Amino acid sequence: MKKDYPVPAGYLERETEVKKSRFIARVAPVGSREDVKDWLEQAHQDHPDARHICWAYQIGRPGSAAEAAMNDDGEPSGTAGKPILNVIQHKDMGDVLVMVIRYFGGIKLGAGGLVRAYAGAAESVLSAVDRVVQKPMTDVLVSLSFADEQPLRHWCEVNGASVESVDYGASVRARVLVPEDLQAEFGAFCDAHKLDYSFER
Template structure:
């Protein structure tokens, strides 16, 4: 297995924030928060819809994982003309050094149409405002791996993983031992070399 070399840590939202932007009587409420998977994103969007049930649109974008190599990214125009809402929000996220983040922009229509260009600018600005007001913190980037070793090698491998700050170590005992672990990315190369030296199989989940 060849390991990549992404950043060993990255910025994430420390908490959820909201910002409000108004233009031509339309009100854009942007909510930004921390997510790590699609389930988080679904719940974050559902809460926004619950808090603002009478809004015309709930447009959104997210990316989780390190910002320069995210594990997943998605967006939705939520009824706005194609490409005028979700894409501008995602574009803002992709130019910020923040991972594990979602932005939902809730729009209350003010009766005056903004046009496609106006919508793109409005959603971009709303997302930008939310991120400017965001408090961030640093997170160690991790990867989930499984190490397949002989029973006689288990304690040696566990020692390596503990020294490398491996978290959530779990064992599955069959013909061999499968040890699953969440490992800091900057420790992956070292673990790979140690496993290779003893002929131990390792794979990322």
Template sequence: MPLSLAGPVHSELVIKKSRFIGCVQPMADRAGAQKVVADLWAQHPGARHVCWSLLAGGQSAAVDDGEPSGTAGRPMLDVLRHQDLEGVLATVVRYFGGVKLGAGGLVRAYTDTVAQALLQAEKVPIVRLATLRCRVPYALEGLLRRELEAAAATLMAVAHGEAVELCFSLREEDAAALRARLAESGQGRIEWLNAPEEIGSARGEHLG
């Protein structure tokens, strides 16, 4: 099961007088990652590089920011991949200490900075959610609400008209069983409607 992080974690290494300040944190998309990087430049105007990697499906990125190609962003991304992470941003701010590290030294420095932060990070499962929408007679609203509560579903919207329309989300793997239970208990009087786009994931829910 893919994992994300509960929150940001920092690390710092000093290698041959260069200072590497790392951070790993949950991040959904590239726009959010770029904002974090811009904020880091504002906080560290004297830094030589702010390298970063984002592992987030089609939004993934690996940026060397002026370091020799392939010595920073890609190694950082590989660390995230090897730990089965998803929706995670790794950043490393480098203050140059005057001593060149060479390609191999740079790869080790950026890899170790991210790996050290991840050692302290709390990893949490990514829970995939499905969004469902249905229409029921008023007489079945109470029954439906009880079933949703029992299934740990989240009620997102309710509209009262000629009938009651409800939109709710729950874990993908529980959706089929809930629909089967409702089909039986509702005796065919529950009408399923086209749901909004599925919610991709929700981080931070512990499954233990």
């Protein structure tokens, strides 16, 4: 299901330095806790010697996220995960994970310094990442002949829909994702080509 709110267009990394400590911020699009776990495992593999890998994420619509969490990973409570989450929420972005990998530089930053450093690192990467807004989509099941497959694919290409899967049996059955605001147009296309279709709810 595509979303009508901004999400990160992809993965991005930015590095900042504060009093000799390195802060490597990574942003990644996530749709589930499983995705978060995978990205964190990757960060730990890439930076096994890092002192801290702090993170925060929110999944779902900004402002009413279905799920959000944060982790200070050994930094004083409230100095890492919360500032990262605050920046995510301020950026009004959904389905997003920000990890900040810290290499300690020998100079203590203090609680206020840590909050500023982690928020600054999160800000640097979230300001740089491209956003995409995905329209809400509807699942449609279509029965068609082999000859109709090409026109169907062409309609999808032109109208921002996508053919998700095709089963070739006695007839062809396709699962298509159609933008919600184009349901009527898609129905008209199917009627014109005498295709059977049903919108999934």
